[in-house]
Amino acid sequence: MRRTLTLAFTLFTLLSNAQTTITGNVIDPSGTPIQGANIYLDGTYDGASSDENGSFSFATTETGIQTLIISFLSFETFYLTTELTKMSPLAITLKEDVNSLGSVILNAGTFAAGDNSKASVLTPLDIVTTAGSNGDYIAALQTLSGTSNVAEDGRLFVRGGDANETNVYIDGLRVFQPFSATANNIPTRGRFSSFLFEGTNFSTGGYSAEYGDALSSVLLLNTIDEPDQEKTDLQFINVGLGLGNTQKWKKNSLSVNAFYVNLKPYQDIIEQRVDWIKPFESLTGEAVYRHHFKSGTLKVYGGLTYTDFKLIQEDINTPEGINLNLKNRNLYLNTSYKGSLGNDWTITAGTSFANDHNDILFVTTDVTNNENSFHGKLKLRKRFSNRFKLNFGAEQFLTSFSEETENPDFGAFQTSYDNNSTALYTEANIFFSKKLALQTGIRGVHNTLLKYTKISPRASLAYKTTSKSQVSLAYGDFYQAPQQEVLKYNFDLEPEKSSHYILNYLYQNNGRTFRAEGYYKSYDGLIKYDTNSPMFNSVFNNNGDGYATGIDIFWRDNKSIKDLDYWVSYSYLDTKRDYRNYPDRATPNFAAKHNLSLVTKYWIGDWKSLLSTTYNFGSGRPYNNPNETLFQNQKTRTFNTLNFSWAYLISQQKILYFSVSNALGFDNVFNYQYANTPDSNGTFSRRAIRPTADRFFILGFFWTISDNKTDNQLDNL
Amino acid sequence: MKTILILLTFFTFTTITSQNSYEKGMSKAFELWGSQKPDEAINLFERIAKAEKENWIPYYYAAQVHIITTFGIKDAEEIESRLKKGQDFLNEARTFSKDNAEILIMEAMLNTAYVAYNPSVYGMTHSAKVEELYQRAKKLDPENPRATLNHAEWKMGSAKFWGKDPKAFCPEVEKAILYFEKEANNNIPFYPKWGMDQVTRIQQNCK
Numbered sequence: 001m002r003r004t005l006t007l008a009f010t011l012f013t014l015l016s017n018a019q020t021t022i023t024g025n026v027i028d029p030s031g032t033p034i035q036g037a038n039i040y041l042d043g044t045y046d047g048a049s050s051d052e053n054g055s056f057s058f059a060t061t062e063t064g065i066q067t068l069i070i071s072f073l074s075f076e077t078f079y080l081t082t083e084l085t086k087m088s089p090l091a092i093t094l095k096e097d098v099n100s101l102g103s104v105i106l107n108a109g110t111f112a113a114g115d116n117s118k119a120s121v122l123t124p125l126d127i128v129t130t131a132g133s134n135g136d137y138i139a140a141l142q143t144l145s146g147t148s149n150v151a152e153d154g155r156l157f158v159r160g161g162d163a164n165e166t167n168v169y170i171d172g173l174r175v176f177q178p179f180s181a182t183a184n185n186i187p188t189r190g191r192f193s194s195f196l197f198e199g200t201n202f203s204t205g206g207y208s209a210e211y212g213d214a215l216s217s218v219l220l221l222n223t224i225d226e227p228d229q230e231k232t233d234l235q236f237i238n239v240g241l242g243l244g245n246t247q248k249w250k251k252n253s254l255s256v257n258a259f260y261v262n263l264k265p266y267q268d269i270i271e272q273r274v275d276w277i278k279p280f281e282s283l284t285g286e287a288v289y290r291h292h293f294k295s296g297t298l299k300v301y302g303g304l305t306y307t308d309f310k311l312i313q314e315d316i317n318t319p320e321g322i323n324l325n326l327k328n329r330n331l332y333l334n335t336s337y338k339g340s341l342g343n344d345w346t347i348t349a350g351t352s353f354a355n356d357h358n359d360i361l362f363v364t365t366d367v368t369n370n371e372n373s374f375h376g377k378l379k380l381r382k383r384f385s386n387r388f389k390l391n392f393g394a395e396q397f398l399t400s401f402s403e404e405t406e407n408p409d410f411g412a413f414q415t416s417y418d419n420n421s422t423a424l425y426t427e428a429n430i431f432f433s434k435k436l437a438l439q440t441g442i443r444g445v446h447n448t449l450l451k452y453t454k455i456s457p458r459a460s461l462a463y464k465t466t467s468k469s470q471v472s473l474a475y476g477d478f479y480q481a482p483q484q485e486v487l488k489y490n491f492d493l494e495p496e497k498s499s500h501y502i503l504n505y506l507y508q509n510n511g512r513t514f515r516a517e518g519y520y521k522s523y524d525g526l527i528k529y530d531t532n533s534p535m536f537n538s539v540f541n542n543n544g545d546g547y548a549t550g551i552d553i554f555w556r557d558n559k560s561i562k563d564l565d566y567w568v569s570y571s572y573l574d575t576k577r578d579y580r581n582y583p584d585r586a587t588p589n590f591a592a593k594h595n596l597s598l599v600t601k602y603w604i605g606d607w608k609s610l611l612s613t614t615y616n617f618g619s620g621r622p623y624n625n626p627n628e629t630l631f632q633n634q635k636t637r638t639f640n641t642l643n644f645s646w647a648y649l650i651s652q653q654k655i656l657y658f659s660v661s662n663a664l665g666f667d668n669v670f671n672y673q674y675a676n677t678p679d680s681n682g683t684f685s686r687r688a689i690r691p692t693a694d695r696f697f698i699l700g701f702f703w704t705i706s707d708n709k710t711d712n713q714l715d716n717l
Numbered sequence: 718m719k720t721i722l723i724l725l726t727f728f729t730f731t732t733i734t735s736q737n738s739y740e741k742g743m744s745k746a747f748e749l750w751g752s753q754k755p756d757e758a759i760n761l762f763e764r765i766a767k768a769e770k771e772n773w774i775p776y777y778y779a780a781q782v783h784i785i786t787t788f789g790i791k792d793a794e795e796i797e798s799r800l801k802k803g804q805d806f807l808n809e810a811r812t813f814s815k816d817n818a819e820i821l822i823m824e825a826m827l828n829t830a831y832v833a834y835n836p837s838v839y840g841m842t843h844s845a846k847v848e849e850l851y852q853r854a855k856k857l858d859p860e861n862p863r864a865t866l867n868h869a870e871w872k873m874g875s876a877k878f879w880g881k882d883p884k885a886f887c888p889e890v891e892k893a894i895l896y897f898e899k900e901a902n903n904n905i906p907f908y909p910k911w912g913m914d915q916v917t918r919i920q921q922n923c924k
Binding site: 036038040042043044045047049069071073076100102228229243381510558565605608649651652 | 718738741742755756759761763764765767768793794798799802837842845848849875878879880889
């Protein structure tokens with residue numbers, strides 16, 4: 001009895017613990033053994049790690065059909081479901097995970113700034129601590145290669161394109177009036193406070209099929225998904241006051257922000273070249289609300305700005321100057337939802353709405369205009385695998401503009417239009433391997449006002465040459481409807497067109513980035529007219545054209561010298577265009593041949609200070625001298641400016657900030673205005689267009705109040 | 718009858734074995750970690766986590782090994798991918814145990830690792846997160862010795878940076894020691910208990 005039992009017992013043990021041994025070998029696509037891969041049977045404890053030869057071996061008491069899993073960092077997880085006895089010996093080649101760090105990136109034409117973007121060359125903090133930017137994120141982007149320094153304008157001029165050729169988007173939705181209202185030759189700023197954004201993508205060309213209606217560039221800003229903490233921010237600046245507050249509860253958060261600017265006290269002390277009657281005054285209120293659903297996030301952004309100023313503009317033709325009074329009111333609302341639909345589908349849907357109202361008194365002419373704009377967008381993304389993703393979407397734009405002009409001599413004049421367009425696009429991302437990727441897309445747009453339908457292809461290809469460097473190529477066609485100043489008077493026009501060809505080289509190594517980009521851009525169908533500026537009696541046509549070609553170099557290094565971070569941007573630009581009222585192709589005033597920026601940031605630990613300097617150089621800008629026979633053949637003197645800022649951290653939450661722009665007081669000239677008629681000697685006299693003041697000083701105190709006492713507003717400066 | 722008894726004993730024995738395989742596996746993983754084989758330890762913790770289902774503890778340790786490992790390496794790419802993987806493990810852990818102070822403490826350590834490795838990039842953005850995470854952890858479990866101790870260490874670090882006296886936080890360390898002593902013996906096997914051995918090192922700031 002005992003013997004039988006013992007036998008039964010032994011048998012049972014043997015049977016139930018009968019072991020199968022699984023052995024094998026794991027290699028990468030190049031045949032190199034993978035050490036440390038995790039190999040196991042799904043749902044069991046049985047498994048092993050591969051050794052330095054990629055070999056593994058483990059025993060299991062499981063039987064029947066099982067799933068074997070092999071996983072390793074930066075490789076795609078491997079699954080094998082089969083009869084256990086058939087699993088040995090295994091020779092497995094893992095596929096590289098194209099989403100991992102070290103994969104090629106599709107970056108031709110793009111500067112990304114964000115914490116987690118692999119293509120990132122700047123962080124959001126870098127943007128706002130740049131001296132001379134004075135908290136305006138647009139000003140900081142002007143230190144990147146591919147932009148021209150047009151200091152009297154303040155907007156972005158990209159690769160020989162004028163400022164209207166760049167569009168701005170917040171959370172994928174169009175911002176219709178991204179810049180504050182201003183007068184001629186007085187620089188504007190971005191309307192939005194920089195602290196609301198955490199990611200910036202600045203494309204200087206060859207951008208995605210998701211965006212259109214911009215000949216040169218798009219700037220994509222993303223608002224913060226989730227603020228870190230509840231806090232109150234106070235700002236006391238010599239030109240204004242600011243207040244911000246963030247609240248979080250359950251799945252919601254709300255940030256509100258108000259800013260008041262009044263330049264009067266400042267201008268009473270520091271002399272200006274502009275004769276202000278009522279200095280610039282503006283009030284801005286912004287709010288962002290976020291709600292997190294189980295599988296998505298809703299964001300609602302609203303901003304309201306009032307601007308009011310009155311000045312006498314100097315003019316060569318009017319010795320007493322031109323009286324200008326401008327009141328602007330701008331409302332912007334943006335709602336977006338991004339979420340997952342399951343099964344690797346992602347949906348992004350949103351709308352933006354803007355109402356822009358201007359009340360302008362120009363000498364005796366009273367102009368009132370109102371523009372309502374709407375953008376609706378639906379975008380779907382399907383991830384078929386890590387290697388193939390498809391995006392497609394539809395967009396609707398509606399713009400309704402009306403203007404009433406009244407002049408005591410000529411009476412009233414009214415104009416209005418409705419500019420509506422519909423666009424469809426699709427784009428595929430294909431990773432052939434970790435080293436080679438392609439993005440290709442197509443965009444179609446139909447405009448009901450100008451009655452055109454245009455198809456534009458886009459493509460970009462990237463190849464990783466070494467572990468630290470890559471080359472990429474991009475191509476695209478871009479169409480843009482004529483601007484408001486033209487549409488006011490004529491709808492019988494085609495869109496303007498540009499084509500981009502871009503070659504990019506990128507090298508990134510441990511805190512050092514080198515980026516070189518060569519490009520050629522052609523322009524077709526540019527709007528021309530036969531008057532000095534667009535008028536009700538102008539004759540318009542689409543016969544203009546042009547080109548821009550150049551090389552952009554960017555170098556950044558934050559490793560070589562301790563506590564010093566710096567970047568250098570250089571842009572070479574060769575461009576000519578025949579547009580507006582040009583007699584033939586010429587280089588426009590905004591396009592200097594050479595632009596250079598050097599930005600340094602030095603952290604002095606003992607002083608708790610961040611010292612930042614920015615040096616900008618621009619070669620002479622072309623201008624037209626009617627005393628010469630050749631059009632636009634003169635050049636201004638070179639442009640130089642050295643900006644300096646000092647942020648002193650009194651304590652963790654209190655910052656004292658001082659900045660001065662053009663510290664050395666370079667006497668810069670942007671352009672010349674010539675008289676319409678020659679004087680008694682037969683020559684046209686002129687006046688120089690210069691900055692409103694040689695230097696601009698900011699002194700501010702920034703105070704953050706929060707429970708955890710660590711946050712501060714360094715990212716607002 | 719005897720046979721039945723023996724068979725019964727046998728079955729009980731096997732069930733005990735399978736219950737213990739969790740403990741055996743976990744012990745083995747700690748042993749691997751202790752013998753300088755962090756990646757094998759992570760692999761084993763991950764295997765256990767996958768097999769266990771709905772148990773946050775193995776994921777928690779898989780994340781911890783990744784985080785601790787980054788303190789000893791210099792290669793930026795490796796640090797980034799380990800921290801990313803660590804965050805993935807903690808996210809998994811959280812799906813099985815919401816509002817868990819231990820997971821929040823580990824996440825605070827993960828964010829500290831980001832700041833430690835690249836202060837100029839992550840200093841501003843991640844410092845606020847670290848603070849927030851410790852505060853949430855303390856709210857959930859006011860007498861958690863690890864939250865108290867690590868938070869004190871973090872605050873000492875920033876006090877030093879701001880030229881203030883880190884000694885201000887020494888009473889917090891004393892409090893943590895008290896909490897360690899008081900810490901109830903949890904019945905859940907492998908429930909986090911670490912931290913007491915860090916006290917001496919942290920108290921260097923108090924001399």
